[in-house]
Amino acid sequence: MKRSALRFRRLNTEEVYRTCEQKLVELDKHKRSEPNYDIISQVRAVRAINLGLGIQKPGYNIYVAGVQGTGKTSVIRSFLKKTAETCPTPGDWIYVYNFKNPESPHAMELKTGIAKRFKKQMDELMEQLTVELVDAFQSEEYETNVNSTVNASNEKKAKLFSELEKTAKTKNFGVKSTRMGIVTVPIVEGKPLSEKDYSELSDEQKEKIEAERNLLEPEVLDFARKVRSIENDTKNKLEELQSELGDYVVSQALIPFLKEYESQKNVLEYLDEVKKHLLENLNDFLPDEEDVEGEGEDSVTPSSYHLKKGDPHLPYRINVFVDNTEIKGAPIIIENNPTFYNLFGKIEKNIEYGVYTTDFKMIKAGSLARANGGYLVLNALDILRAPQVWDTLKRVMKNQKLFIEDLGEQYSILATSGLRPEPIPLNVKIILIGSDWIYRMLYQHDEDFNKIFKIKADFDAQMDRSQKTIDNYVEFISTRTKVENLLPFDESGIAAIVEFGSRIVDDQDKLTTRFSLIKDITIEADFMAKEQKNKKIARSHVEKAIDERYARSAAIEDHIIEMLERKDIIISTNSRRVGEINGLAVYSLGDLSFGVPTRITCRTYKGKPGILNIEREASLSGKLHNKGVSILTSWINATFARKSPANVAATICFEQNYNGVDGDSATLAELCLILSSIANIPIDQGIGITGSVNQFGEIQPIGGVNEKIEGFFKTCKLHGLTGRNGCIIPVQNIKHLMLNREVREAIEKEQFHIWPVSKAEEAFELLTGFYSGTWDEKKGRFEEGSAFDKIYKMLHQKSEDKKEKIKKKTATKKPKVTRKKSTRKNLV
Incomplete structure (x- = not known):
């Protein structure tokens, strides 16, 4: 097979981290006497x-x-x-007693600042009335009027009683007033009869007496009616006296209220209801008869009446519901x-x-x-x-x-x-x-x-990284320095925070707007500077604060690194293997995200065509990962099954995965892995790979690229850097790189490399070192000697083997023997 002659691009330190030049940090321009709280971007x-x-x-x-x-x-x-x-x-809001419907307290709005004063005034009014009403009803003038009315009533009743006595005497009866009413007593021989004397009389005498009593009864009833009328008149006059006096006292007490609240109709209506209720319940302000009779050293003062029976003045109290005075x-x-x-x-x-x-x-x-x-x-x-x-x-x-x-x-x-x-x-x-x-x-x-x-x-969680937004950062840090009483920052310290702002959003052209996090870094960097007894906060203090912030939450990552070191997690970074590849994954723990390489394996064999996702069979695969595996099947068929089906059975497994897999960032690794297994071409285990692939083999960007690269770097460093170690990433992710200082130093020393790729073929060539090859439409095949040519032949060789097997099976079958149907009849 042909080895790849292409020299792939490797990123330099300037491309994997965008620094902030100190000249962009103009501290003098942002020195203010007062903190600035303007909203940023x-x-x-x-x-x-x-x-x-x-x-x-x-x-x-x-x-x-x-x-x-x-x-x-x-x-x-x-x-x-x-x-x-x-x-x-x-305005203020108060709740008051609803005199018409006590179960539904009445809400009233007052002018701002009035509620508390109105409440105090009503409390004072109740105390005032408690004293003034008692004094008024115990005054000499009122008692004289009451006594005059009562005496006049008594004289009228006495005169009527005298007239009844005279009338009764003419009928030989005496009249006696008792608790039960008027009793008529018969008189015989000038002497009132007792019950005993009456019982000793003959029946004829009793009949005569009762006949006379019946004649007197209308006079007695007329007397009782007139007495009741006199008493009712007296009662009405006494109530009228009480009402007139109470109305006078209450009206005088309410005059200041009516003047003060003349512009508030709802208050005037409420005071009118209060007055009516007060006049109907004046006795709540007056001492009980027992108190009057028991006056002396132990008598109850007017101001303490409400303590005996609860608060009789409750209906006139004010509940200040909302007070907006301040x-x-x-x-x-x-x-x-x-x-x-x-x-x-x-x-x-x-x-x-x-x-x-x-x-x-x-x-x-x-x-x-x-x-x-x-x-x-x-x-x-x-x-x-x-x-x-x-x-x-x-x-x-x-x-x-x-x-x-x-x-x-x-x-x-x-x-x-x-x-x-x-x-x-x-x-x-x-x-x-x-x-x-x-x-x-x-x-x-x-x-x-x-x-x-x-x-x-x-x-928005991010904003463009420009001179204006850098100035915003300087302004914000300057404000926090004053508000939190921190040491002043120099240009290098602020530049480090700007770079940290890009790292948070994983973008060289953006800055984070999570200013609460930036504020925390300024406070922690201040501590680092004071701990070292410096007078200014520099880059070293900011970077130390960031490192320690990371280290505080890195316990789980440290445990995983330890497991890699002890080979509890099987990962190789210095060998070449067929059907094995180091994919890159990200663990997110809320306050910390970190990358860890994951060993992905593939086996191909003769069987039912298709890619078997073991994670899916074990219910450990998410929807996005399942989608990625389906895209792989589509790409392989479109690439290697242009004339006839590419019969390949493959199983893919994420080794030592117990928590599930999701996302499509492993599809590039899985594709290269399947090709390696089919062609029996080893993959360099010192190269980690991440990226998503579409149906045309184009590489698509992924998330968490910095954490993935840094996680693989730690593993390679653990096993020993060979100079060949590095990561393959989508070319679109270059602008998202903000790698830490240790990785950048290794890149500068050419101990670690970052290769951006845009096509699946590039990634395959980087991992294997063999030329992938291109499809020749005229010849209907891949270039002779290329890796894809070998894969194509192997896929279709399996198909030819299957056809040949079917032919051999057909050739070895015995011919069918057709038997003639017997014409003999069965004999019964």
């Missing part, structure tokens, strides 16, 4: 946020999407602060723990005699109520995790009303004295922060979501 997201905050219509709430650490919350807080300052401050502009609430009660409010309970009781003063506001008239920031994952929160939030936002409910009542968990507070009109802009995945899930599966959150602000 999020034009699309900023425009969406401005639009969402500017449209004051229902449904224009904002969903902020993007990866963690891109500064979403900081940006939102900054935007809201600027916007809220220009907005009017919303708010400047619109309120901004960031709710970090959005449970049902924290978000929507709650009705607290007291336990009395084993039963939960409550009242309107125990209604407490949640984040939605506090953010009313402003902005509420929530985390999407948090509200989806909390029971009943998402459904209730949607209902509240659709109705634009806040209902304060009790989960215990809804599920009949607690026997409570239930309240149904009046709902509060809601005008709040919700900013929901979450991932793209949650956004897509809600958009596709929740029909209400896109009606409520019509604005999506998408934060």
